Amino acid sequence: MDPAPFFSDIDDGPEGAHAAWLKTPDGLRLRVGIWPVEQARGTVLLFPGRTEYVEKYGRAAQDLAGRGYQTLAIDWRGQGLSDRVAGDPALGHVAQFADYQIDVQTLLAALPDLGITGPCYLLAHSMGGAIGLRALYENLPVQAAAFTAPMWDIELHPLLRPIAWAISSASTSFGLPEALSPGTRSDTYVLYEDFADNKLTTNAEMYDYMRRQARAHPELMIGGPTMKWLFEALRETRDLAQMSAPPVPALAILGTGESIISSERVVKRITAWSGARLEWVKGARHEVMMEGPAIRAFTFDQCAALFDSHPA
Template sequence: MDSILHATAGNPAPKNHFAGFLEGRGGVKVRYAVFRCRQPEAKGTVVLLQGRNECIEKYFETIEDLTTRGLWVATFDWRGQGGSDRLLTDSRAGHLLRFADYEADLSLFLEQVVLPDARLPFFIVAHSTGALVALSQAPLMENRIERMVLSSPFVALAGQSMSQGRIAVIARLAALSGLGRYTFRRAASPLGFDGNVLTSDARRFARNAGILAAHPELAVGWPTARWLDEVLRAMGRVTRQEHLTRIRIPTLLLCPTADALVPRRAVGALARIFRAGRLIEIDGARHELFQEADRYRAQALAAIEAFIPGSDDEGTSLGA
């Protein structure tokens, strides 16, 4: 096992991979890995985009599932989290200077790692914040990405003590007044399984907690005001009709109906005006579909398997 990725008890790294660091915008080091399938001929490559406060190690199980199905997987940690460079002296702060930095890092990853080193055709599977970045960049990726699957796309914010509109105003004012690097909440001990809103699966929750216990340098705390400001403004932009009309990549939206972080109604509203999108709801699942109990997770994986890779005829029916 190389020192770039970290296997832990109960979370072995998929074999047959290579990993390294990409120089992202502004010289920020971005950690990446590419996992090959066992089959001699791959069906293509999934570009796996994580959510906030996630890391490559958290997706070892899902990567294994995808490579078993004959797909390569190429993934990276967003700047400011996981094994990529942190952006503040306080390495636990979930910070971001510009949302465009996320987009630039994705573009560089595609150009410098995926295009030269992975196998065609290329697909995106993205979760939460990763899905938001994919939606934002989709009009520019039409000639590179065949299909996208967006799990719990972060297009609105729920589960907070104040409204999204009020949070947006406070975050904007903080960012403009030089307070963007501060968080709205004090650091707190991680919640136990009983208090979590991410997954109903105790085993996977414990496994993910074990990753961070063994490698606390991979963890990130609350997002900063600047992170919130940049992400909330991106939400407003990508959910407009004029932006969605420019997306021609056939897209599958996976919406867990018990998601306490992204409102179900917001994903449904997006699907209604998204010509290239098709909505599948997974009843009773929480926010992190790929970390959920088998009865929910299996539905997500089956939907991906049916959609990627897909036929041209199916693509036409989805508005491609």
């Protein structure tokens, strides 16, 4: 297993972090990052959202380390330093959502070589929440699962949903799968969107943290999703909604200011999930792990309490 670049100049995480390259069965190179903790209570498998990358979760790893857990995060195919899968590397793209499960299985197969022993727990955000839920159905070996703003559906106006299905399907069918989705841009969201109008966080310092990372290492960044990604995301979230909840203790955390994923779908899922609970965070937006100190403390306290209550 070869070492991979890790940008400790931007992560603000625990000392000793490092990264490694993994090779998928379909020939792609993925990057994983590890923030080790001595005598850890367990390892948190952190599944990032669309556009995200390992170093963005350095502060989250610090918060988890303070609660006794080490963190392992992944750059999904098509983003971060992992191999890009679109002709334009600035676009968020995937051939099919099932491909992300290849990434998950590649990560799991590498755990022994990465020195990961003991119990594992899932912490999944946004698109990572869809990937993580599917992985639970495929027997992801975790003791419990926490989700922040999981993308179990995309927030769309009812009149726009059939249009989104139609145009994404047509683009895929007529040879334009890598066309940019309507209303999105190929450049990085945090660099073109003013803080006052952003949908991610209410905390200016955390928004600056993300901006500093984007400016320091633009090679980590991607922009908007392709039509193919949109079509696959709509199809995957529809299919997941039709499945019964997996038999894993779970927690979902949502901000009351959520506007990217469907809060309604999360409520429906958690309500029907035996052994699961939903925590609302007043005023928070999409990224509760990137909010101010009080919200972050609440978020990680809730995650740690779930993990602590389900040891190996």
